Amino acid sequence: MSGTITPVTMPKFGLAMTEGKLAGWSVRPGGTVKAGQEIADIETSKITNGYESPAEGILRRQVAAEGDMLPVGALIGILADESVPDAEIDAFIAKFNEEFSSGEDSAAGEAEPQRKIVEIGNLKISVQESGSVHGGIPVLLIHGFGGDLTNWMLNQPALAEKHRVIAFDLPGHGESTKEVGDGSPVTFAETIGKLMSGLEVDRAHVIGHSLGGAIALELAKAKGDAVASLTLIAPAGLGTDINMAFIDGYIEADRRKTLEPVVQYLVHDKSLVTRAMVENIIRFKRLDGVVKGLKTIAETCFHDGKQAFPLRPVLEAYKGPVQVLWGEDDEILSVSGADGLPASVTVTRYPAIGHMPQLEKSSEVNKAVAAFIG
Amino acid sequence: MSKKSFRQAINEALRQEMRRDPRVILMGEDVAGGRGGTSGVKDAWGGVLGVTKGLLTEFGEDRVLDTPITEASYIGAAAGAAATGLRPVAELMFVDFVGCCLDQIMNQAAKFRYMFGGKARTPLVIRAMYGAGFNAAAQHSQALYPLFTHIPGLKVVVPSSPYEAKGLLIEAIRDDDPVIFLENKVMYDDEEEVPDDPYTIPFGEANLTREGDDVTIVAFGRMVKFANEAADRLEKDGISCTVIDPRTTSPLDTGTILDCVTDTGRLVIVDESSPRCNLATDVAALVAEEAFDALKAPIRRVCPPHTPVPFATALESLYVPSTEKIEAAVRSVASYKAKAEA
Numbered sequence: 001m002s003g004t005i006t007p008v009t010m011p012k013f014g015l016a017m018t019e020g021k022l023a024g025w026s027v028r029p030g031g032t033v034k035a036g037q038e039i040a041d042i043e044t045s046k047i048t049n050g051y052e053s054p055a056e057g058i059l060r061r062q063v064a065a066e067g068d069m070l071p072v073g074a075l076i077g078i079l080a081d082e083s084v085p086d087a088e089i090d091a092f093i094a095k096f097n098e099e100f101s102s103g104e105d106s107a108a109g110e111a112e113p114q115r116k117i118v119e120i121g122n123l124k125i126s127v128q129e130s131g132s133v134h135g136g137i138p139v140l141l142i143h144g145f146g147g148d149l150t151n152w153m154l155n156q157p158a159l160a161e162k163h164r165v166i167a168f169d170l171p172g173h174g175e176s177t178k179e180v181g182d183g184s185p186v187t188f189a190e191t192i193g194k195l196m197s198g199l200e201v202d203r204a205h206v207i208g209h210s211l212g213g214a215i216a217l218e219l220a221k222a223k224g225d226a227v228a229s230l231t232l233i234a235p236a237g238l239g240t241d242i243n244m245a246f247i248d249g250y251i252e253a254d255r256r257k258t259l260e261p262v263v264q265y266l267v268h269d270k271s272l273v274t275r276a277m278v279e280n281i282i283r284f285k286r287l288d289g290v291v292k293g294l295k296t297i298a299e300t301c302f303h304d305g306k307q308a309f310p311l312r313p314v315l316e317a318y319k320g321p322v323q324v325l326w327g328e329d330d331e332i333l334s335v336s337g338a339d340g341l342p343a344s345v346t347v348t349r350y351p352a353i354g355h356m357p358q359l360e361k362s363s364e365v366n367k368a369v370a371a372f373i374g
Numbered sequence: 375m376s377k378k379s380f381r382q383a384i385n386e387a388l389r390q391e392m393r394r395d396p397r398v399i400l401m402g403e404d405v406a407g408g409r410g411g412t413s414g415v416k417d418a419w420g421g422v423l424g425v426t427k428g429l430l431t432e433f434g435e436d437r438v439l440d441t442p443i444t445e446a447s448y449i450g451a452a453a454g455a456a457a458t459g460l461r462p463v464a465e466l467m468f469v470d471f472v473g474c475c476l477d478q479i480m481n482q483a484a485k486f487r488y489m490f491g492g493k494a495r496t497p498l499v500i501r502a503m504y505g506a507g508f509n510a511a512a513q514h515s516q517a518l519y520p521l522f523t524h525i526p527g528l529k530v531v532v533p534s535s536p537y538e539a540k541g542l543l544i545e546a547i548r549d550d551d552p553v554i555f556l557e558n559k560v561m562y563d564d565e566e567e568v569p570d571d572p573y574t575i576p577f578g579e580a581n582l583t584r585e586g587d588d589v590t591i592v593a594f595g596r597m598v599k600f601a602n603e604a605a606d607r608l609e610k611d612g613i614s615c616t617v618i619d620p621r622t623t624s625p626l627d628t629g630t631i632l633d634c635v636t637d638t639g640r641l642v643i644v645d646e647s648s649p650r651c652n653l654a655t656d657v658a659a660l661v662a663e664e665a666f667d668a669l670k671a672p673i674r675r676v677c678p679p680h681t682p683v684p685f686a687t688a689l690e691s692l693y694v695p696s697t698e699k700i701e702a703a704v705r706s707v708a709s710y711k712a713k714a715e716a
Contacts, residue, residue, distance in 0.1 A: 175375060178571070255579065275585070286541060286573040 003084050005092045006055040008077035010070045013044055014153030019071045020044045022064045031059050033079070036363070040076065045276050049154065052363055055079055060089055074100060115175065118168075120194045126175035127168040127199070131160030137228050138164040138201050139373065142192065142219075144210025144236075145297060146250050148174030148284070151209065154362035159369060166199060170212070172297065178289030183297035185211070185237070185309055189218035196226070205373045207231040209358060210333065211301060213238075217311040220318045230315075230322045231369055234330050234355050236301070237311030239337035244305045246332050251294050256282060268329045268354035316342055323372050325365055327353030346372070378568040380561045381425050383536035384501075387543035388426065388463060390572045392433050395461060398547060401439040401448050402465030402501075406430040422467055423503070423562055445474035449500065453483040453552070456498035461547060468514045469502035469556060472521070483552040484527030495550040499543075505558040505596060505646060506694050512682035515690075517647035519594070522554045523623040523656070529553045529577055530624040534598035536566050541575035542621060548574065558596040578625035582634070586614030589704050590634040592657050593619060593644040597695060601644050604700035613708045623653055631657060632665050639670035640707040644695050649677035671710035674703040 010020050023041040027033050038050040039059065057079035064076035075096050078089055113130045128149050131139075139159050143151040149167035159165045170188055172180035181187045192215065196204065205228050208216030213235020220227040236242070249262035260278050264270045285291055301308055315322060323346040326335045332355040338347045348368055350361050358365045378386065392398045405426045407419025416435070420427025430438040441448035445466065452464035466472060472479065479500065486494040506515040522530045529551055533539040539557070546553040583602055586609075593601035598619040605615040616634045620627055635641050641661055645654035654675040661673060676695045684690050 175570070254576070256582070283537075283569070283573070286575060287569060288572045288574075 003057075003081040005084060005089060006057055006079040007075050007092070007096055008039060008054065008059075008079060010064075010072050010074045010076055011042060011051050012072045012157070013042065013047060013049055014150070014157070016150075016153070017044050017072060019069055021069045022066055022076055023048055024066050025062055025077075026050070027053075027059045029059055029062050033057065033059060043274065047153070047277060047359065048272050048274055049359070049362070053079065057081055060084070061093070063093060118195060118198045120191060120198060123171055123177045123179065123191060125168055125171070125177070125191070125195055127166060127195070128156070129164065129166050129199075130156055131163050131165045136163065137373075138166055138204045139369075140192070140196070140201070140204040140206045141165065141167040142206065142208040142212035142215050143167075143170060143173070144208075144212045145247070145301070146173070146281070146294060147209070147212075150174075151356070152358065155207075155358050155366055155369070158362075158366040162370070163205075163373070166201070166204070168195065170215075172290065172293030174284070178287065178293050180293040180296050183293070183300040185214040185218045185301065185311075186222075188215045189222055192219055193223055196223075202226060203228050205229045205231070207233065207369065208235060209233040210355065211236045211297070214301070214307075214309055214311055217314045217318070220320070221314045225320070227318075227320060229320050229373055230318065231325065231372060232315075232322065233325045233358055233365070234327060234333050234335075235311075235324065235337070236307055236333060237309050238315070238324075238341070239334055240306050240310070241334055242302050242305070242307050243332045244302065247298050247302055250281075251291060251298060254282065254285065265331045266355045267360050268327060268352055269360065272360065312341075315345070321372070322346070323348070323368065325357055325368055326350070327355060327357045327360065329353060330355045375567055375569050377565045378536050378540075380533075380536045380539055380557070380564045381423070383540040383568050384425050384543055384557065385427065385429070386568070386570075387540045387547070387572075388429060389432065391544055391547045392429065392437065394572070395547075396437075397459065397461045399437045399439065399455070399460055399462050400426060400429060400433075400465065401441050401452055401462060403441055403443055403448075403467050405465050406435075406438050406440045421465065423559060425557075425562070426465070445471050446478060449475040450478040450482065452500070453478055453486075453496060453498055456483070456496045456552070457486055457494055461497045461499075463499040463501060463547060466500055466502035468510075469504045469518045470513050470516050472502070472518060479522075479528070479552070479554075480525050484525050486527075487551065488527060496552050497547075497550045498552040499546045499549075499555055500552070501543075501555045501557065503559040504556045505560055506678070506683040506690055507560040509685065509687060509690060510559075511685040515683035517556075517595075517645075519554070519556055519623050520647050520652045520656075523626075523653065524651075527552065528624060529622060531555045531577070531622050532595040533557070533621070534581075534593075534595055534619045535561075536564060536568050538575065538581070538619070538621065540568055541573050542577075544572055545574040545577060549577070556595070561596055564599075575621065577622045578627050579621065580627035580630040581619045581621055582630070583617045583619055585616045586638070588613050588615065588638055588708055589640040589642060590616045590618060590631075590638045591642045591644060591700065591704065592631060593617060593700075594623065594653055595646065597644040597646055597700075600695065600697045601700055603697045604704060607697070607701055608704055608708075613704060615704060626656075628660055628664075631660065635661050635665045636668045639668050640710075641669070641673045642676060642700065642703045642707060643673070644676045644700055646678060646695055649675065649680050652677060670712075671707040674707050676700050676703050 021043040023043040033053040039053040061078040169176040213232040214237035253259035452462040643654040
């Protein structure tokens with residue numbers, strides 16, 4: 001009896017992904033991999049991301065060549081130990097491909113959950129929900145300055161396996177109304193409080209990134225126990241410095257050439273910033289009212305090049321569990337913001353990761369959140 | 375965000391700007407289509423190909439004006455209305471009809487700002503259909519954007535997709551100068567994701583639909599799609615292309631074109647207008663003059679022959695530049711070897 005064969009297939013990064021390009025192999029044929037070790041780079045229309053090996057073994061075959069565009073679920077490689085004969089691997093590949101091509105229509109997986117619009121006063125908030133309504137306390141995801149709900153594309157599906165997960169576009173962002181009011185975290189938190197009521201969410205685990213972290217803290221201050229826990233990813237409000245070259249550049253740059261270096265501040269691995277990612281931001285910024293809204297937020301939150309809202313006291317006063325996740329090479333909000341927090345706060349720092357660990361180290365972040373909220 | 379056709383994208387741009395600004399009005403032949411008819415339906419046509427459908431119902435006859443078949447009168451009226459405070463969008467139907475009202479455009483609207491020492495503003499948009507492939511024969515199929523590009527004082531827009539059309543038309547309506555907005559009639563049913571909210575795309579800023587190392591392709595309007603298809607095929611054979619959609623022929627983003635040609639050293643220009651004095655000759659001259667040292671191969675132009683657009687379907691399909699012709703031109707410059715010096 002020989003060892004098992006593990007197929008390595010085109011992963012599904014985010015709900016909208018139907019196909020991906022094998023941008024590059026990280027392991028040579030014949031090389032040994034551990035489960036969780038990066039095995040290939042996969043490029044989608046939205047993002048390039050490292051794909052982690054599903055199991056331990058020897059990469060016996062690279063079925064897909066670098067540059068191949070394949071549907072989600074298609075076979076890209078074969079893991080097996082050396083005892084498995086080549087003939088058995090050939091037979092496995094033939095059988096897999098035959099079954100895959102006959103069922104290809106369903107292979108791309110379920111369709112992206114429809115977005116819906118929730119009206120709060122005269123604001124229209126674009127919301128994307130997934131996961132089970134019966135999954136206990138829901139999870140609420142708050143993106144940062146200039147982002148949108150797709151910032152959670154690598155997290156929402158994983159969290160939705162056990163929870164009802166709600167991602168949404170903040171006012172002034174994504175497909176929500178472009179009116180931001182005074183652009184302060186307090187105002188955003190008020191809107192989110194109303195959004196929770198509108199969605200009949202009494203209590204939620206709140207995950208906030210960057211400015212969304214500051215908003216999460218304000219939400220916790222305002223709603224107390226309704227915030228079941230806080231996961232703060234590279235949050236604003238804990239330090240004072242902010243990279244204004246990013247904030248100003250994000251507002252001012254209107255061409256790919258000038259915007260690309262600005263977007264690159266977000267990640268440690270600059271190759272993650274694709275044409276499509278920059279193009280999507282340019283398209284967002286062309287919408288009526290977006291630049292005006294971003295300017296208002298920047299003026300309110302980052303006045304004179306400093307973070308205007310010290311929220312450490314809020315964090316210290318909050319009674320629920322708090323964890324802080326931060327990339328050590330964050331170029332926008334320094335990881336030093338995680339220093340000197342109360343002992344009750346779980347802090348995880350990721351080496352060689354930038355401002356968006358939820359994208360750059362999604363599997364670690366997903367694990368940390370799953371362990372934290374149960 | 376949802377999928378919208380080229381037709382819907384243009385309709386939505388008009389609708390959103392008419393809602394935003396009461397000075398925006400529409401005029402043209404059959405933009406509503408009911409006047410003088412016997413059906414009793416006021417919004418009988420909504421433009422000959424249905425682009426302005428529904429706008430009469432929402433905005434009424436004071437803002438959506440069916441005009442008589444006299445281009446000189448209503449284009450002239452639109453220019454005058456623009457100069458005196460409205461923001462008219464006049465539809466010329468087929469761009470070929472410009473022959474009837476060229477004075478109003480060329481000598482009047484285009485010249486107001488200059489002749490009045492910068493004191494006059496003429497926020498006029500003239501929409502018109504262009505292009506072959508619709509089996510509409512020689513008088514309804516021309517691609518006349520070079521004619522307008524030639525005239526100082528006009529801005530000329532040739533959108534390449536639904537997303538581009540919506541953003542560029544809103545920009546055109548908000549612009550204070552006369553803008554000629556040309557829609558390829560074969561593209562009206564093309565679909566892509568288009569934001570529901572209003573947005574603008576600035577003039578004179580080319581879009582790179584892809585970036586490559588070997589050959590730069592400059593393409594206009596519908597030809598952008600063909601250029602991208604050709605580039606997809608060429609990529610499989612290891613020839614990587616940059617595709618430039620200039621979006622506007624006036625102003626023209628010369629900087630981006632020169633930058634890309636400097637990088638690749640090879641240039642193919644795809645222009646579906648008649649080949650003499652068209653945009654392809656214009657871009658070729660620009661590159662020959664400004665980036666001569668970067669060129670590793672002759673510039674190739676992919677254009678129709680210098681003939682009227684044929685009516686016969688077989689001939690018409692040969693007339694329009696095709697993906698195959700673009701591919702062949704790119705291959706020829708990619709494999710070009712300079713003759714050894716004698």
